[in-house]
Structures are given as C-alpha cells and as structure tokens.
Amino acid sequence: MDPFLTSTITSTSYRFPNTTHFPDHHLHLSRAMAKNQRNTQLLLAVASLALAGVAGVADAKRTTTHLRFYMHDIVTPSPGSPATVAPVARGTTPLPVAPNVNFGNTFAVDDPLTEGPDAASPAVGRAQGFYMFASQTELALLLTVNMVFTAGPHNGSTVAVLARDLIPADVRELPVVGGTGAFRGAAGYGLLRTHAHNTTTHNAVLLIDMYIKV
Numbered sequence: 001m002d003p004f005l006t007s008t009i010t011s012t013s014y015r016f017p018n019t020t021h022f023p024d025h026h027l028h029l030s031r032a033m034a035k036n037q038r039n040t041q042l043l044l045a046v047a048s049l050a051l052a053g054v055a056g057v058a059d060a061k062r063t064t065t066h067l068r069f070y071m072h073d074i075v076t077p078s079p080g081s082p083a084t085v086a087p088v089a090r091g092t093t094p095l096p097v098a099p100n101v102n103f104g105n106t107f108a109v110d111d112p113l114t115e116g117p118d119a120a121s122p123a124v125g126r127a128q129g130f131y132m133f134a135s136q137t138e139l140a141l142l143l144t145v146n147m148v149f150t151a152g153p154h155n156g157s158t159v160a161v162l163a164r165d166l167i168p169a170d171v172r173e174l175p176v177v178g179g180t181g182a183f184r185g186a187a188g189y190g191l192l193r194t195h196a197h198n199t200t201t202h203n204a205v206l207l208i209d210m211y212i213k214v
Helices: 004-012 027-063
Strands: 062-071 084-091 091-096 098-103 104-116 123-133 140-149 158-166 173-180 185-196 204-213
Touching: 062 123, 098 123, 104 140, 158 185, 173 204
Parallel strands: none
Antiparallel strands: 062 104, 062 204, 084 104, 091 098, 104 123, 123 140, 140 158, 158 173, 173 185, 185 204
C-alpha cells in the first residue's frame, strides 16, 4: 500500500460534534407544540361558549304555547259515533300481558280533538296517523300522528308527534318533531293521560297537554 495513503488514512480521524453542545431543538419543539395545543383548546372553548350563547339567545326568542284538548279514540262504533280507528295489519304473536293483543297490530287513526272530554264539546282538530303495538312484552305503542288544528287561532296549523305510548303509565310523553303553519319548525312535547277507557269497546278519551315552542 502507498505509504502516503496509509499515512493519510491513519492520520485522519472524523470527530462528530458532541450533541450536548447543540441547543435542544426537541425541547423547543415540544414546548411550541404544547403552546399551540393550549391555544387550540382555548379557541375551541371560546367557540363553544359563543355557539352556546347564540343558541341561548335563539332559544330565548322562542315562545311556548300551551294547548289542552281531548282525543277521542273510537275503536267500536255506535249510533252517531262512527269508528275513527281502522285496522291495517295484524300480528301473529300474542302479548304475554294481554293475550287478545298481538305484537305488530297496527291501526290507522283519524281521531277527533275537542276542547272538553265530551264528544259533543267544540272541535279543535283531528289526530291523524297510526299506532302500532311495538313491544313484544308490554302494552306499548309506537304513536306517530299529526295534530291537525281546524278551529281557533291555530286553524290550519299542525304539530307532528313521534312517541312511545306505554298505555298503563299514568303519564306518557309525546315528543314534538315538527309542525306547519303557526307551528312551523316547532319543538316541545306533549303529556298524554288516559281520561276514560271502556274495557269492552276499547274506546278511549285521552287528555293531552301540548307545550309547543316556536
């Protein structure tokens, strides 16, 4: 081997700088990332508060209307009182709590709504939709109806309800999912109570308190 080359190779050493002499870039980077994360969290918190404030102002501008009326569900007709319920589908599995009722039984309804519990009291509208026995173990209905108002200051307006109606319960809640006319974009709820029920005819009078927010 060439002595000069050998001397060059052996006399040349590569020294890498001691990393402890360099600024700690990783530490600075970590601190910057932590600061950015805190700033982001702060901005998100401020945005959330702003949105909550806007929602609160919008909600405060809404007005709540309380309506009380009676719904007449007539399963069995009588002279001068035609049926307002029509069977649509019949299930095949009897309920354990009511063997004469089948899971899946479905009925279309066009029930009159009146000011008082008497069917002869002034009419305020109709409840149009359907209900279905939607539980295999309980007397519970899927109730979906439009409350169509035909008299008074809300004549021509409607309220849409989609609810679970657990029949034996003293009070059932009816979520309001929308509306039209004076109740366009409505929210709120109704409270449903059984005012009277005939166990022979299965006809019922239901008291409904609606709290409608628009």
